[in-house]
Amino acid sequence: MKLTDYRTLGRSGLRVSPLCLGTMTFGSDWGWGADVAESRTMLDCYLEAGGNFIDTANIYTKGHSEAILGDYFAERGGRNRAVLATKFCGSLYRGDPNAGGAGRKAIQQQLEQSLRRLRTDYVDLYWMHFHDPHTPIEETMRVLDDLVRAGKVRYLGVSDTPAWKVAQGQAEALCRGWSPFVALQIEYSLIERTVEHDLLPMAQANGLGVTPWSPLRGGLLTGKYGRNRQPQGEGRHVPGVSKSLTDRNYTIIETAEAVAAELGSGVAQVALAWVLSRPGVASPILGARTLAQLKDNLQALDLQLPPEMVTRLDAVSEPAPIFPHGFLANTKHMMQSGATINGVTSDPWSLAPSSDQERW
Numbered sequence: 001m002k003l004t005d006y007r008t009l010g011r012s013g014l015r016v017s018p019l020c021l022g023t024m025t026f027g028s029d030w031g032w033g034a035d036v037a038e039s040r041t042m043l044d045c046y047l048e049a050g051g052n053f054i055d056t057a058n059i060y061t062k063g064h065s066e067a068i069l070g071d072y073f074a075e076r077g078g079r080n081r082a083v084l085a086t087k088f089c090g091s092l093y094r095g096d097p098n099a100g101g102a103g104r105k106a107i108q109q110q111l112e113q114s115l116r117r118l119r120t121d122y123v124d125l126y127w128m129h130f131h132d133p134h135t136p137i138e139e140t141m142r143v144l145d146d147l148v149r150a151g152k153v154r155y156l157g158v159s160d161t162p163a164w165k166v167a168q169g170q171a172e173a174l175c176r177g178w179s180p181f182v183a184l185q186i187e188y189s190l191i192e193r194t195v196e197h198d199l200l201p202m203a204q205a206n207g208l209g210v211t212p213w214s215p216l217r218g219g220l221l222t223g224k225y226g227r228n229r230q231p232q233g234e235g236r237h238v239p240g241v242s243k244s245l246t247d248r249n250y251t252i253i254e255t256a257e258a259v260a261a262e263l264g265s266g267v268a269q270v271a272l273a274w275v276l277s278r279p280g281v282a283s284p285i286l287g288a289r290t291l292a293q294l295k296d297n298l299q300a301l302d303l304q305l306p307p308e309m310v311t312r313l314d315a316v317s318e319p320a321p322i323f324p325h326g327f328l329a330n331t332k333h334m335m336q337s338g339a340t341i342n343g344v345t346s347d348p349w350s351l352a353p354s355s356d357q358e359r360w
Helices: 036-048 060-076 104-118 137-149 163-176 199-205 247-263 267-276 291-302 307-317 332-336
Strands: 020-022 053-055 083-088 123-128 153-159 181-185
Touching: 020 036, 036 060, 036 291, 060 104, 083 104, 104 123, 104 137, 123 137, 123 181, 137 153, 137 163, 163 181, 163 199, 181 199, 247 267, 247 307, 267 291, 267 307
Parallel strands: 020 053, 053 083, 083 123, 123 153, 153 181
Antiparallel strands: none
């Protein structure tokens, strides 16, 4: 597979690369991340390899991430070839209640500021970054449709939002003739698989292409970490890493290391290849901080995991069922009572009537 093996994003005609370049690491304004020169070098590498999908957000590195992208394309060209995605909801203004969120005033202000920093007239994909519990979803969907009709936004996406709320927004849009979501951005990796309960099935049912963030779980799946191998101070500074150093996750890491050794690959490539192979996944997001990391991650495109290795990784990382999924797994025999439907077989239900005489 290559970066030029483009995929349509969800139920849309938008073509994107199978790996997306995430730019939350562009700029060192948060005390970590890549400086401008390194960020530009990573952009050069990704675009020269044929990549076209770039993801940012209005709040990344206090807006500097967007500015780095805007300056890059303004100076070097190629803006129209790129699929440029940014996000709204996060606030850059302390104490201003309308600076963040998904209300009409907030969205319009955030988009105008993003367009200024990005030095462009439009955004190819505009994400709702988080669920806003204070704004009716129909208000959000309506203003987003207005922005699409005005030509300032091409497509819409939603990130880090409960499945039921995404489905509600999608239904509002489709029923009212507004622009629907075409993509869903969620955390997804060998370590974080709880999204398989509701978010991933919802995305497939609603025609949303999935772009997983943190497919390497904040660096946990890169080979740096192990039961007796932890970078000095790393767990204190990378969000989510310290609490993720559990026995279960060490077992996942060890299995990924074993698979990588058998394939002559790296742990990061195995973890990314696994995410790439999941149903509904369109384009995992790479969050590299150096050119070397980016090049290493791009090698996942060359790796094809054999089915038996996928099975091993699936088994060791299987998420615990939540209600009602755990309960529903035990109802198949009650519905099918021994019949095979769409290739799914079941045992007969022992409490079902065995003859017509037993039925009321």
